[in-house]
Amino acid sequence: MEVFEFIQGMARTDENLIQSAEELDKAIDHIVQLIQDSCSLYLSGSYPSSAFLSITACEEVAKAHIGSFTYGQHPDKKGRNMFRDHKTKHQMAALPTVPMGQRLEEAIGKVELQRIMKTAQNGGFVQVRENAIYFQRKNDKLVIPSEKIDKELARALALFAIEVFDDALVGLTNHSYEMDDITDKLFEQIKNT
Amino acid sequence: MEVFEFIQGMARTDENLIQSAEELDKAIDHIVQLIQDSCSLYLSGSYPSSAFLSITACEEVAKAHIGSFTYGQHPDKKGRNMFRDHKTKHQMAALPTVPMGQRLEEAIGKVELQRIMKTAQNGGFVQVRENAIYFQRKNDKLVIPSEKIDKELARALALFAIEVFDDALVGLTNHSYEMDDITDKLFEQIKNT
Numbered sequence: 078m079e080v081f082e083f084i085q086g087m088a089r090t091d092e093n094l095i096q097s098a099e100e101l102d103k104a105i106d107h108i109v110q111l112i113q114d115s116c117s118l119y120l121s122g123s124y125p126s127s128a129f130l131s132i133t134a135c136e137e138v139a140k141a142h143i144g145s146f147t148y149g150q151h152p153d154k155k156g157r158n159m160f161r162d163h164k165t166k167h168q169m170a171a172l173p174t175v176p177m178g179q180r181l182e183e184a185i186g187k188v189e190l191q192r193i194m195k196t197a198q199n200g201g202f203v204q205v206r207e208n209a210i211y212f213q214r215k216n217d218k219l220v221i222p223s224e225k226i227d228k229e230l231a232r233a234l235a236l237f238a239i240e241v242f243d244d245a246l247v248g249l250t251n252h253s254y255e256m257d258d259i260t261d262k263l264f265e266q267i268k269n270t
Numbered sequence: 271m272e273v274f275e276f277i278q279g280m281a282r283t284d285e286n287l288i289q290s291a292e293e294l295d296k297a298i299d300h301i302v303q304l305i306q307d308s309c310s311l312y313l314s315g316s317y318p319s320s321a322f323l324s325i326t327a328c329e330e331v332a333k334a335h336i337g338s339f340t341y342g343q344h345p346d347k348k349g350r351n352m353f354r355d356h357k358t359k360h361q362m363a364a365l366p367t368v369p370m371g372q373r374l375e376e377a378i379g380k381v382e383l384q385r386i387m388k389t390a391q392n393g394g395f396v397q398v399r400e401n402a403i404y405f406q407r408k409n410d411k412l413v414i415p416s417e418k419i420d421k422e423l424a425r426a427l428a429l430f431a432i433e434v435f436d437d438a439l440v441g442l443t444n445h446s447y448e449m450d451d452i453t454d455k456l457f458e459q460i461k462n463t
Binding site: 114137 | 289303306341403407
């Protein structure tokens, strides 16, 4: 797997981004807050802002997951930190384990799940992320976020972010199980919309 | 004023970012949605995500305001669009007219208002924006957004974003007055917290 090779190639130092279980728990609290914010905006009908926060949650999961054994220095490009690169974070979030569970596939369907995985892996989340908060001129027309991100996409991204969190971080600390109760409830709530 | 000189120096073409009153109204709807999202997250106690969306609203106001007479090409640096540069957008949002009104100064105090204006003008919003959604390692400690953005800062930024919108865009179209009713109510609601 390309993304695994990439992660394997990262510089390992004692200066990891996350250096203790307590720090991981802090990062988890922050990620669950992002997921809660995403879900509450989704439920109030603000789909683009919700989608933006779902993608941000995925980025932060990737940092917390991989950051336990690296500070993020790029293996080839000196001075560049991968945790500041959106596309790399999206790829590290969409690990092959994510679509293996049943829950997400049942909630959004196999085709949509594969589409979301591909979008994250090929860099497409970068564009979705920008479409979600910025208006822009495209083909001689002004396009605003609500025209680019609909309910279906925001729903899929919120559920995807929860699954990404669950897959990468839940189980690593006792606290992560407690936070999982919150995100499991949100998953059910969003699924039934 | 430096920011005025900068705006004066922008390339003027027929290819403006915003090309009609209808397009400006669409941008206004999008900006008011960002403000509403920011306020609802603030009111639910999620201060960092609120602060991020307040700053995003300021950026979009600057684009809608200045984008009516330029596409954003940088006067000096070819190929660079100023509407993609966070610092420039923050400077164009924090115009000298913003602190002139009474409402914002009464709500957050003169000292805090001057501090926010300076932060926007000297590029400090860029850091606040990142602090609001990303955890990071600082001085050998993991720092998460809730440790960087408190209620007071989120409140000031939400009120600031509303005033920036009000100052730059309200009055330009009939629709802008209708949307102003929404943001005026939010201003009062946030002010009384």
